[in-house]
Amino acid sequence: MKFGIDSIKTALLVLCTWLATAGSAVAASPGHWDVGLYGNIFGAREYQVWVPADYQQTQPLPVLLVLHGCVTGPNLMGEASGFNDVADTEGFIVVYPRQNLTANPARCWNWQLPINQARGSGEASILAGIVDEVKADYNVDPRRVYVTGISAGGAMTSIMLACYSDVFAAGAVHSGGMYKGATTVSGSAYALLAGSIYSPDSNGRLAWQCSGSPSPRPIPLLVFHGTVDTTVNPVNGQQAVRQFLQTNDLADDGLDNDSVKYQPTSTIAGQVPGGHAYTVYNYSYGGKTLAQHYVVQGMGHAWSGSQSGLPFTDVKGPDATLITWLFLKDHLR
Template structure:
């Protein structure tokens, strides 16, 4: 296929995706299926339109990123995110990783083309966000992203490189921005933690969005007994985003956002897991919050145990995520 035919095919695919989205009925409490294509590829997605949705009434948008061996239906079922969306009135966009791009449906967070602004899978996900905005009433001040495992690492990339798009995010059982830059490095980071300095990656993350003076609020949730992604990755993610916010405050690495929790507290689910929470507040805003789930393996806390990666004995991770998100508006 020559270049002109390739461009025509891509445009045709995009127009077809637009037709699918615009033609789909926007019934309350319903799924809308579509796809998005740009120069970096094509991915399908599912959009949950909550019950009570009224065209023209701008709602928050949450982007939910599934982990490996998952798809949008499974991630929605695991997290019960659609039920939360119905109760709180927000839209949920679920991008779907193609098996042709990764046989286990992991997001390819370790590839260099997926770690920079305007490239790769992150650009496709942001394209989906813009596509949804063009067909539904979305409050651009309240666009959030959260994921688990590989979806959580992709969340770190999106928060780093598109801080002008995403107001806040959740990294669940994931890792920091550019924790690994190769497949072998990814395996090492998941087992032992990243070899890279979180402070250096904090500056890289700040630079990826074009060095904006903008805060990047993030919720980090990780089990202390995670056998897939070493819990040190959660610590590194906290450190990286504190450093990113230090630069985002005034453009200088001067510890204006200190690496010291302003409040530490504990809780427990009756008959279930205990957890420790560390809050990092700066300028009256909760910029970083860390949940350490004692004894939890690689899982979504409080998830539906009929799905993979659920830990029903933990606190409700979806409620924790939404409670964090709704504190933040651009």
Template sequence: MSVTRKVQAMARMAVAVCALFSALGATPARAGEWVHGVYSNIWGTRSFQLWVPTGYQPGEPLPLVVGLHGCLQNPDQFAGLSRLNAKADAERFLVLYPNQAMYANGTQCWNFMFSSNQERGIGEPSLIVGMVDWVKGHYAVDSRRVYLGGVSAGAVMTSVLMACYSDVFTAGMVGAGAMYKAATTASGSLYAMTFGSIYSPDDRGYDAWACSGKARRKVPVLVVHGTSDDVVNPVNGQQAARQFLQTNDYGDDGSNNNSVSNTPARTTSGVSAGGRKYTVRDYVSNGVLLVQHIEIQGMGHAWPGGDGAFPFADPAGPDGTTIMWDFFKQHSR
């Protein structure tokens, strides 16, 4: 074959390959860049941002982490605060950042306190899960490793999603948040954030298990809270840990029989490079770290180890993003 014919053949092959990727909807964005999108269903419309990490290769399934911002934040600010994109580049996973619309909440809080957002298949949780499905349809995602973490209002929405979509999310982090259905009204939410929920974590543990259809499935959850949080009372972190322990007690065998103990298997302590002392309580079931509760002494309403250039950062704290990812990567379907 002549050189000219070889070049022509290679050109035809390149065109065919590009056409195939286009037909499959699989043409990737350049590695290490933002992809912006909008998702709609009958419950509304929300924008989102997807971080495609350096080294992404079409066809190679990567883990997906969903990052939920707090009030008075957006995806860019939460990404900057947490440095989650840098971790994604280093560890090779995709990051989806749903964005709360200001027309839905003037302070961009997720509306976790309303019953329309506390059940499966409806409201804001359905929009976020729809975005996850969109990412799965356009990028190579390992469905066994889809994780979820948030701060403040995003953390409470994380509790909702971990409760009602335990088949979608493999593990989650509740940072400066509260348990599932800590409140069911706006006024109740204000009370819960100030004093703790009036509801029993054990009862809410059952409700969370029921929301996913009473699945025989464990729900690994990391809870992180500062002891000086004056926005979300630290008792909410304690309640969240207890609620998910109860959810897992039902999830392993369908019964409330303390098969998942609410007594920590071990309690350790440490000091961050910035001088923050912290306590770690590990709840282990059949050799698996199922719930981890970390209390950080003196930290307010913040993301630990966050970038001080952004609101809600506690640079003195331990690296919350590393703690979160280290917890997530222990778990796979």
């Protein structure tokens, strides 16, 4: 069989295209774990970093700090939330600090202790230091640094958002509570059972003051909570929304003048096929959603929408992982 010169050229072109495609596939790097350790005068904590697929040192990426709940850690939190899979698709770095057994036998973040509720102090300073270390070790877009957590990690998320508004562009509290919802161990037990004894408006001012910035920035917040959460009373989610709206009322002009109102600008009802119904309360300001509150009917103390089958997850809820990321990525510091 004879081949003309045009046929040969075509065949060579196809071969070159295939080789280039194959070469790209081989060069593509999968996502992987890195490990680190950060310490300061308040202690040291291990952390794990999920470096997303196709990470390139030349491209600055967003960072998401994920704070686990009690009796768990980075690997289980990563599996339960599924953030690593979303990171591979969307292109962001995920950081999972690990609480020490020596700091808390149940590996809970000690959100209720005053030493951890201040800027530059306690566990908050360690977590902020971990973020700084990740910024130094990877190519990070400092405008797109976010934080989220569940349960004790959710309460710790409120601390990080309150006291480091110059670091985080936005955050999400899952089954957690507001900033300084308790300031003692006994007070935390009561808050978990019945909600904080403190006023969200008063704590909103304390959060604004904690940022350490002369002009604290607005903090967009997403809250997820189940209506039958017997571990962290759902009223804690309501208090977290109100507290941060009060913080944002002060942050926009330094005045407590109800410029940001605790009044939903829209309410949306949803239903997971074969799963839970839910309601979304949106609070908009300046043309953007400043706060969003997901109330999931019939869900307990769980990461909503997780497909992992792990404890403290609920496959019947809306996909909190994807919803969280889509909310966060819309905000720049």
